[in-house]
Amino acid sequence: GESVGLHLPTLSVQEGDNSIINCAYSNSASDYFIWYKQESGKGPQFIIDIRSNMDKRQGQRVTVLLNKTVKHLSLQIAATQPGDSAVYFCAESKPSGSARQLTFGSGTQLTVLP
Amino acid sequence: EAGVVQSPRYKIIEKKQPVAFWCNPISGHNTLYWYLQNLGQGPELLIRYENEEAVDDSQLPKDRFSAERLKGVDSTLKIQPAELGDSAVYLCASSSGRNTEAFFGQGTRLTVV
Numbered sequence: 001g002e003s004v005g006l007h008l009p010t011l012s013v014q015e016g017d018n019s020i021i022n023c024a025y026s027n028s029a030s031d032y033f034i035w036y037k038q039e040s041g042k043g044p045q046f047i048i049d050i051r052s053n054m055d056k057r058q059g060q061r062v063t064v065l066l067n068k069t070v071k072h073l074s075l076q077i078a079a080t081q082p083g084d085s086a087v088y089f090c091a092e093s094k095p096s097g098s099a100r101q102l103t104f105g106s107g108t109q110l111t112v113l114p
Numbered sequence: 115e116a117g118v119v120q121s122p123r124y125k126i127i128e129k130k131q132p133v134a135f136w137c138n139p140i141s142g143h144n145t146l147y148w149y150l151q152n153l154g155q156g157p158e159l160l161i162r163y164e165n166e167e168a169v170d171d172s173q174l175p176k177d178r179f180s181a182e183r184l185k186g187v188d189s190t191l192k193i194q195p196a197e198l199g200d201s202a203v204y205l206c207a208s209s210s211g212r213n214t215e216a217f218f219g220q221g222t223r224l225t226v227v
Contacts, residue, residue, distance in 0.1 A: 106155050
C-alpha cells in the first residue's frame with residue numbers, strides 16, 4: 001500500500017548544530033512533498049515544501065532535499081535552536097479532484113540540547 | 115486572519131457515549147479535512163470535503179463515525195458510540211485549492227474511559 005515513513009523516531013542535537021531529518025516515501029504518483037512541524041498540544045504547522053520536479057529548496061534556516069531515484073526526502077535545519085524542538089512529519093501529496101490528497105509519515109521527535 | 119478553529123480542545127467521555135467535535139475552517143477555504151492522530155503517529159485522513167460534499171471518506175469507520183459540513187463552511191465530526199480505541203487527537207485542516215497548503219487547527223484530544 002501507499003506509505004510515507006521515517007528512518008528515525010528520535011533525534012537529539014546540540015543547540016547551534018545542524019539537524020537532518022530523513023523520510024522515505026513509496027508513492028511515485030506524489031508530485032509534492034511537505035514538511036510539517038508539530039509542537040506539543042498544537043496542530044501540524046507547514047515548514048517548507050518541494051515539488052517533484054525539484055531536488056532542492058531552501059527556506060529560512062531550512063532546506064529540503066528530494067531524491068526521487070531512491071524516494072528519499074530530507075529536512076535540514078541550520079543552527080538548530082531550542083524552539084525547533086518538536087515532532088517533524090514529512091507528507092506526500094498528489095492531486096485529487098480539485099484539491100490534494102495528503103498522506104503523513106509517523107514523525108521524528110527532534111530534541112535540542114542546551 | 116483567524117486560523118482553523120476547533121472545539122472543544124479536550125474531551126473525556128465514558129465508552130459507549132456519543133461525542134461531537136466542531137471545526138471552523140479558514141474563511142474562503144473550500145476544502146476541509148478531518149484527521150485522526152494517535153500518539154507518536156502521523157495524522158491519518160478520516161474524511162475530506164469539497165464545499166459541502168464528502169469526496170473522500172474511505173477511511174471513516176461509518177458504523178460509528180459520521181460527519182457533516184452543512185453550507186460548506188463549519189463541520190462536525192461525531193462518534194456514536196465511542197470506544198476505548200477512539201482515544202486520540204482529532205485534527206481539522208482546510209485549504210483553498212489544489213496548489214495551496216493545508217492549515218491545521220489545534221485539534222481536539224479525546225479520551226475515552
